[in-house]
Amino acid sequence: MYSCHDSLTSxxxxxxxxxxxxxxYAKQLDAxxxxxxxHFAIPxxxxxxxxxxxxxSSDDKSSDPSYYFCGNSLGLMPLSTEKAVLQExxxxxxxxxxxxFDHPHAEPWVSIDDPVTPLLAPLVGSEQYPSEVxxxxxxxxxxHTMLSTFYRPEGKRYKILFEQKAFPSDTYAFQGQVQLxxxxxxxxxxxxxxxxGEYTLRTEDxxxxxxxxxxxxxxxxxxxIQFYTGxxxxxxxxxxxxxxxxxxxxxxxxxxIGNVPMKLHDWGVDFAVFCTYKYLNSGPGSIGGIFVHxxxxxxxxxxxxxxxxxxxxxxxxMLDDFDPISGAYGFRMSxxxxxxxxxxxxxxxxxxxAGGIEYLRKRSLSMTNYLYDLLIKSKFYVDPEVVASGKxxxxxxxxITPKNPxxxxxxxxxxxxxxxxxxxxxxxxxxxxxxxxxxxxxxxVLRLAPNHFYNTHQEVLAVTEMLDAALDSI
Numbered sequence: 001m002y003s004c005h006d007s008l009t010s011x012x013x014x015x016x017x018x019x020x021x022x023x024x025y026a027k028q029l030d031a032x033x034x035x036x037x038x039h040f041a042i043p044x045x046x047x048x049x050x051x052x053x054x055x056x057s058s059d060d061k062s063s064d065p066s067y068y069f070c071g072n073s074l075g076l077m078p079l080s081t082e083k084a085v086l087q088e089x090x091x092x093x094x095x096x097x098x099x100x101f102d103h104p105h106a107e108p109w110v111s112i113d114d115p116v117t118p119l120l121a122p123l124v125g126s127e128q129y130p131s132e133v134x135x136x137x138x139x140x141x142x143x144h145t146m147l148s149t150f151y152r153p154e155g156k157r158y159k160i161l162f163e164q165k166a167f168p169s170d171t172y173a174f175q176g177q178v179q180l181x182x183x184x185x186x187x188x189x190x191x192x193x194x195x196x197g198e199y200t201l202r203t204e205d206x207x208x209x210x211x212x213x214x215x216x217x218x219x220x221x222x223x224x225i226q227f228y229t230g231x232x233x234x235x236x237x238x239x240x241x242x243x244x245x246x247x248x249x250x251x252x253x254x255x256x257i258g259n260v261p262m263k264l265h266d267w268g269v270d271f272a273v274f275c276t277y278k279y280l281n282s283g284p285g286s287i288g289g290i291f292v293h294x295x296x297x298x299x300x301x302x303x304x305x306x307x308x309x310x311x312x313x314x315x316x317x318m319l320d321d322f323d324p325i326s327g328a329y330g331f332r333m334s335x336x337x338x339x340x341x342x343x344x345x346x347x348x349x350x351x352x353x354a355g356g357i358e359y360l361r362k363r364s365l366s367m368t369n370y371l372y373d374l375l376i377k378s379k380f381y382v383d384p385e386v387v388a389s390g391k392x393x394x395x396x397x398x399x400i401t402p403k404n405p406x407x408x409x410x411x412x413x414x415x416x417x418x419x420x421x422x423x424x425x426x427x428x429x430x431x432x433x434x435x436x437x438x439x440x441x442x443x444x445v446l447r448l449a450p451n452h453f454y455n456t457h458q459e460v461l462a463v464t465e466m467l468d469a470a471l472d473s474i
Contacts, residue, residue, distance in 0.1 A: 021374060021461065029370060029457040033363040039350055040281075040454040041077045043068060045435045053433040066435040067459050067466075072255060072411045072449035073439045075281030078350055084342040112341045119348035120289065123280075123357050124253070124272065125263035129294050131327030132265060135276070135336055135344065136308075138288045139254055140169045142273040145331060146290060147177045149303045150248045150271055151219050157246075158183055161209065161220045163201060164191035167227045170252055174221075190217070197388040199400035199415075200231040200407075207241050214245025221249070224256030224272075228441060230401035230411035230449075232260060236267045243268055254278060257289075259364070259409040261357045264291050271296075276340075279410075279451070281347040287340035292328040300324060306333025350453065364410045364452040367460055371412055371450055374464040375399060380471045382417060395423040395474045400445070411449040419444055423474060430470035436463055 019025050045052045046062030068076060087106060091099040100109040107115055113135050121130040136142065151160065158181070160174050171191075178188030192209055194201050210220065220242040225232050235251060242249040251272040256262065258279030264272055272291040276282040303324075307315055309332040311323040324330030354360055375381055375397075382396045396417045401408050416424035420443055428440045439447040450460055 021377065021464075023458065023461065026370075026457040026461045029366060033366050033457075035363075035454060035456050036350060036354055037454045037456065039078055039080070039353075041079055042066065042454060043076075043437070048435060048437075052435055064435070066437055067463050068437045069448045069450055069455065069459075069463060070437045070439050071281075071451035071454075072259075072278055072447060074284055075258075075278055075347070075451070076454055077283065078281055078346045080349070081283070081343050081346045084346050085339055088338050088342055106342075109335070109338050112338050113336050116341055116345045116348060119345065119352060123257055123262070123348075123351065124265075124291050125261070125267075126265050126291065129265050131297065131329065132294055133289060133291050134328035134332055135287050135289045135341060136332045136334075138285070139252070139273055139275040140173055142288045142290050143170065143173045143252065144177070145304050145333075146250060146271045146273055146292075147173065147219065149301045149331070150250065151177055151181075153178075153181050153183070153188075153218050156216050157218050159188055159190050159213065159217045161190045161192065161213070161217050161247075163222050163226060164193040165228060166191075166223055167252070167254070170221075170223070199384065200226070200229050200402055201233075203234045203237060206233075206238055210238075210241045210245055210247070214242070214247060217242075217245065217247045219248045219250060222251060224251050224253040224262070225259065225409045225411070227255050228413065228445065228447075230255075230408050230413045230447070232256070232402075232406070232408050234407075235262065235264075235269070239267045239269050253291075255409065255411070258351070258357070261361055265293060269293060276344050276347075280344060281350075281453075282340060282344035286343060287337055290328050290331060292331060294327065297326045297330075303331060304333065308332040308335050354453070360452040364450070365405055367450040367452070367455060367457055368408065368410050368412060369405055370457055371448065371460045371464065372399065372403070374461065375412070375414070375467075378464065378468055378471075380468065387415075387417065392417040394418050394421055395426075395471045397423075397471075409449075410451060411447055413441075414446045414448065416444050416446065423471075426474050427467065427470045430473065431463075431466065434466055436466055 042065040045064050045066055048066055091104050094104055116135060117133050118130045121127050121133050124133060126132040162174060174189055175185050178185060190213060192201060192206060222233050224235060239249045248270045250270055253272050253274035257274045270293055274289050276289060277284055277286045305322045309324050309330045311325055314323060380396045382392050382398045384398050387398045397414045399412055400415050401412045424444045424446055428446060431438055441447060
């Protein structure tokens with residue numbers, strides 16, 4: 001597992017005192033880890049509309065930025081994106097189909113993704129192997145695409161191991177895949193659940209299941225970061241355990257890519273899929289991506305083939321036989337959306353400008369650790385062990401994301417108590433009315449994810465103060 005939080009933790013231990021919840025302390029942290037906020041369009045209190053308490057379009061505060069802690073759901077727009085999109089629209093307007101090969105401004109559309117994949121590759125640890133990544137389709141479509149190639153059940157090896165309560169679209173895909181191969185959902189899937197009274201899976205329990213059932217498992221596929229709890233799985237250890245039992249190992253990186261550093265090539269991961277509209281800031285419903293390890297580059301496995309995965313030198317000859325490009329490009333089906341691709345490209349340029357995912361992870365750790373430290377000081381916070389006892393005050397909350405910074409990304413998931421009390425919705429409404437954008441997961445969970453690009457420690461402090469005020473008002 002990649003580790004970069006030790007120095008942050010030790011430095012904070014020296015500085016931390018009773019002034020941790022002071023504006024001055026938050027400013028000190030922001031000075032140590034400057035933001036890239038100026039490169040992003042931040043929704044204002046006025047632009048969010050009439051839900052903001054006491055704000056009108058003529059109010060001086062209407063231009064104040066909101067507290068956007070929802071980049072784990074949809075990342076904000078880089079300011080350069082608008083110009084890039086308009087440039088492509090102009091190329092369409094001015095030259096139409098000619099822009100496929102003779103673009104008036106930038107990269108011809110026929111190769112629009114070529115400048116993007118080298119910027120994407122370092123985020124999964126493939127900077128030395130850029131052919132391992134490609135952008136295409138959407139996440140669930142890519143999941144089916146990868147499983148159609150890598151899920152090849154045979155004999156007693158036909159099961160898929162994954163985390164119970166994975167994002168529903170993943171679960172539906174797994175169900176569909178085993179059924180397409182003639183197995184029942186009950187027999188073909190192994191959904192692994194946390195222990196009774198716990199919110200997250202223990203690595204030891206995952207490894208034990210792999211050891212116990214490995215000979216019957218065809219594919220192991222967990223989320224790099226669990227969408228609901230925010231748990232960061234030990235991808236390296238789980239991958240190595242799966243490979244030792246002869247399993248194919250894949251990952252859904254929707255909440256991991258652009259959030260935490262990864263070394264998929266070095267870890268021996270077979271394949272991975274991801275979206276790009278969360279931490280990669282490419283826009284709503286934007287293009288997805290895949291990783292395919294270079295060891296599979298030229299094995300010509302059966303796949304859902306399409307002409308954009310064919311040898312580019314013969315693609316337009318319209319030959320009858322499919323000749324796949326080596327690497328992840330060989331899994332592409334159709335030409336990628338130009339507008340989606342340039343949106344992604346603008347965001348990836350900012351990753352490079354900021355010094356890469358390793359630096360951004362340090363800033364992310366600082367903010368999320370700070371958020372965690374402030375939350376557990378709240379008079380409304382209840383330790384998970386106390387929650388397990390069944391005696392909790394109302395209103396209150398606990399944190400279901402792991403305490404260890406190495407077992408989480410940017411996101412913290414707050415569980416409001418008592419269960420089904422409606423307290424989360426009251427807090428969410430309070431936040432909305434004051435320009436705090438988080439993500440509700442009904443009935444009781446609110447996800448907050450300070451973003452390493454555009455959030456600040458001062459915003460973290462302000463949001464935690466508003467959380468206490470919201471709970472005070474219940």
